[in-house]
Amino acid sequence: MKVTLINTADAGGGAPAASMRLLKALVQNGVDVTMAVQQKLTAEQRVTATTGKRAAKAHFLLERLPFIAFEERDKTVRFAFSPANSGSNIAHHPAIQEADILHLHWTNSGYLSIKNLQQLLQLGKPVVWTLHDMWAFTGGCHYSNGCDHFMNQCGNCWMLRRPGQNDLSHKVWQRKFDGLKDAQNLHVVSCSKWLGNVSRSSGLLGTKPTVAIPNPIDIDIFSPKDxxxxxxxxxxxxxxxxxxxxxxxxxxxxxxxxxxxxxxxxxxxxxxxxxxxxxxxxxxxxxxxxxxxxxxxxxxxxxxxxxxxxxxxxxxxxxxxxxxxxxxxxxxxxxxxxxxxxxxxxxxxxxxxxxxxxxxxxxxxxxxxxxxxxxxxxxxxxxxxxxxxxxxxxxxxxxxxxxxxxxxxxxxxxx
Structure with a gap:
């Protein structure tokens, strides 16, 4: 069994830390595992970069700049909403082609667009998607701040400059729906029971099999000191x-x-x-x-x-x-x-x-x-x-x- 974890980065935040810890935990338990990232930041041999630096920067800007210019309500939501309109097609990368199971984690900031996610699903391989926030089942927000529009089709998003029934959040939601509706090979993992319950109530992932599995931690590194x-x-x-x-x-x-x-x-x-x-x-x-x-x-x-x-x-x-x-x-x-x-x-x-x-x-x-x-x-x-x-x-x-x-x-x- 060969597993490829897919995450935007291998360092620099909560999801990268959790993904790297899972990589090491799986290796310790005999799993043949690799991690595919946009740009490699660590020296871990099992991590491979799938995107060049120029392409990574271009996709990041192509996602961010239109949102900032035309949709951003204010700076407080600048990185709290991801339209995922630009990214890299990694479906033919060796790390993807050689895997028996593809294991998605956090793929935003210009790494994988919604179309790119669909390309991975269309390979026919089993796909596990570990949710590190709410983005997978919303119209773009990473956390909804109490909004429950994701239970239906999103729209009238409080994060946007011009909220409306057919605003950017609804369009992103619709693109996700079109990409996920035929995905019979998708299995959802929530790190917490709460997020699993919220995902099950969503219009996008509510019908997908969902289990709660927490993130691991190295108890030797994180242990009481004097x-x-x-x-x-x-x-x-x-x-x-x-x-x-x-x-x-x-x-x-x-x-x-x-x-x-x-x-x-x-x-x-x-x-x-x-x-x-x-x-x-x-x-x-x-x-x-x-x-x-x-x-x-x-x-x-x-x-x-x-x-x-x-x-x-x-x-x-x-x-x-x-x-x-x-x-x-x-x-x-x-x-x-x-x-x-x-x-x-x-x-x-x-x-x-x-x-x-x-x-x-x-x-x-x-x-x-x-x-x-x-x-x-x-x-x-x-x-x-x-x-x-x-x-x-x-x-x-x-x-x-x-x-x-x-x-x-x-x-x-x-x-």
Whole structure:
């Protein structure tokens, strides 16, 4: 059995990280697997680039520029909507031709257009599509922000400059429908139970066989480290209680930074004199950390997994105020390092957090309850128990062996 994973990149975001982790998990379990990407960014030998740099840049611009010029409502949705009108035909690439199973992941940013996806489906090979967000069954948005138009045919999209019944979202939805309607060889995987349920309610993928299989994680890399040692290494206060927050893009609306700011100010009012320090990492162009009520150590983008594991281990609590998310890598990583997580009860997050056992599930969009959760985890009398439960959650559900075997069973069943 030869499997080819297909993802836009092999580094640089949540889907690339999840795809690369699956690649390694499958290799460890004896699967002959390759990953096809638009441009190769790592030294992994099993990753192959299918598109030249010039072509990749051209397709990215051909997708982005028309959207920005004619359809974008404002900058906040610039990369939250993908029309997938331009991409590369990779159907004849050796990595595709030699595969017994094609395994799609995240293919946007000019890698595969809707037509290119149809070309892969028309090869007649079994196709597994792991959903890392909602894009596969919407008219273009990656997360709908509460909109349910995808249940029918999309249209009147709030992200567009001129929403209407036959707007861009409806046209994209129709192109997807035309490309998927005869795809009898398509099998859908959702990383979370929530996204699987949403996909089943959609007009595009509702009839496709769908199962929930989580992302895997390397429990050797992401494991508890000596808190005092890693704090000293990173210049973090060894005597303070540490709140950690990170995101690929801190300013992304979905990541809920405004709710975190409010929650921290509420927390400050409640604890007054307690010594607390914030550690923040990720891309940050606009957020002013000086508005936070605690001392802040700000780090830039952290890409090395070993460094991430040390930061999680240095913290007393990781906070994820995300408003829409599938199965956040960062929450899983924190739990694997034995650090409990405070987050909103939203999306696929309840698949990871067991309330008051390995973290705290706050009422959706309630900054007050999020503050309660952070305080509960910071000052718990059973920190050792929370840490043990956090690690155990990962060991029982998300290891390379557990997840790889679920995928291998799926592959065998559809072959």
């Amino acid at each position: 808190k005092a040692i890693v704090r000293k290494r990173w210049g973090i206060d060894t005597d303070a209680r540490i709140i950690l927050f990170g995101a690929a893009n801190i300013n992304d609306r979905r990541k809920g930074i405004t709710y975190l700011v409010e929650a921290l100010h509420l927390l400050k009012q409640q604890i007054r004199e307690a010594s607390v320090q914030m550690v923040i990492f990720g891309k940050n162009k606009h957020f002013d950390t000086s508005i936070l009520p605690f001392k802040v150590k700000e780090l830039s983008i952290i890409s090395a997994e070993a460094d991430l594991a040390e930061l999680y281990s240095a913290a007393d609590v990781f906070v994820s105020p995300s408003l829409e998310d599938n199965l956040p890598n960062m929450i899983m990583e924190s739990l694997a390092c034995g650090t409990p997580v405070a987050a909103f009860n939203a999306g696929g997050i309840p698949d990871l957090i067991d309330h008051q056992q390995n973290g705290y599930l706050a009422e959706y969009k309630s900054a007050a309850d999020l503050a309660t959760g952070i305080k509960h985890l910071l000052f718990s009398e059973d920190k050792a128990g929370l840490s043990t439960s956090a690690r155990k959650k990962v060991l029982d559900n998300f290891t390379n062996d557990i997840v790889a075997k679920q995928y291998i069973n799926l592959y065998n069943s559809i072959l």
